[in-house]
Amino acid sequence: MKQREENQGKQQRTPGIPCPECGFFIEMSIYSLLSQADFKCPGCLLTLSMDREVSRPALELLQKVNTQMDNLEKHKRFDI
Numbered sequence: 001m002k003q004r005e006e007n008q009g010k011q012q013r014t015p016g017i018p019c020p021e022c023g024f025f026i027e028m029s030i031y032s033l034l035s036q037a038d039f040k041c042p043g044c045l046l047t048l049s050m051d052r053e054v055s056r057p058a059l060e061l062l063q064k065v066n067t068q069m070d071n072l073e074k075h076k077r078f079d080i
Contacts, residue, residue, distance in 0.1 A: 036050075
């Protein structure tokens with residue numbers, strides 16, 4: 001029960017998905033989604049694979065979001 005509560009709290013702060021097999025939270029950053037095709041559940045070691053061809057439109061949009069986030073971060077550091 002405690003693991004599930006910790007898992008739910010983590011889900012609210014960190015991007016990712018619950019494992020479809022065991023429910024353990026699998027962290028997935030934008031960078032990892034753009035650079036990895038497979039994700040391994042730390043709870044049950046299930047490997048989730050992404051079909052990059054089918055996911056191409058979503059990955060292209062995600063790349064645009066990532067670029068804009070990088071640009072925003074660069075501008076935040078600029079002191080006037």
